[in-house]
Amino acid sequence: MLTNLTHRQLDAFRAVIETGQVTAAATALNTTQPSVSRMISDLERSVGFMLFERRGRQLVPTTEALALYEEVERSFVGLAEISRVAADIRDFRTGSLMIAGMPALALKFLPDVIAAFIRMEPGVSVSLRTRSSQAVLQHVSSQQFDLGFATLDADHPAVTRRPLYTAPMRAVLPLGHPLAEKTHLEPGDFHDQPFIALGAEIATRSETDVFFAARKARPRVVAEAQLSASICELVAAGAGLGIVEPVTAANFAAAGRVLSRPLHPEQPFQYDLLLPALREPSRLATRFLNLVERQFVELLGAQAL
Known part of the structure; x- marks a missing residue:
């Protein structure tokens, strides 16, 4: 005291x-x-x-x-x-954090970080909202949320956007798939293969289409999904191949649900940190971000090599 x-x-x-x-x-x-x-x-x-x-x-x-x-x-x-x-x-024995995150991070990555954080700081309460990247931007712009995690190509005057981590997109394959023998997958490897695509409204979908078009590869799109986790579930069920952002691919591969391979040429994917522009991050928020950065390195560091 x-x-x-x-x-x-x-x-x-x-x-x-x-x-x-x-x-x-x-x-x-x-x-x-x-x-x-x-x-x-x-x-x-x-x-x-x-x-x-x-x-x-x-x-x-x-x-x-x-x-x-x-x-x-x-x-x-x-x-x-x-x-x-x-x-x-x-001494961090009290306080709270309001966090909004895109599904790619809020379904497993952020819960893992939050669990570690509240073990370190048992007096702190954390609220996590899972929203689309655009909805995360709106939440943080209200100044009521401490941290936002998203992928965006536009800014907001009430939000400070910072690059958080960049890593290549990953191919995901069913267990035992013949292409698993390859160290990396090229566009031609997907030609005429059953493929689960991101929904047409997702920005990364157009980048994947360009990846295939550059080598005139035409996978057979058998399903579409909005979330990387949904694509990985379909791949795990044997419905086809997929290309997803690296965090979800790493989590499903670590759980033994799918196989994950790098792409050539690479497709970089950037995760953004969103902060309310009208105030500085609290000491609690800064402490939480240190854990987030450490989790990225532990999950993707070796994979990104």
């Missing part, structure tokens, strides 16, 4: 939250601007995390500051309880 908090520090903190400026807070408290700045700095040292980000003349509270402010507002809890909450926020 923190023991060096003072009422004056919390008064200054509350005033800056409500006015957005040190000058206005100083006026409200009938004190000087340097005094308020010093009390905020002292409070940040006491609680162990940053409380405000400066944007022009405005001070924007961090996610952690807003969590602390909720407790400060509940004045009946007393200074000792506020100190305890601040210590919990600092």
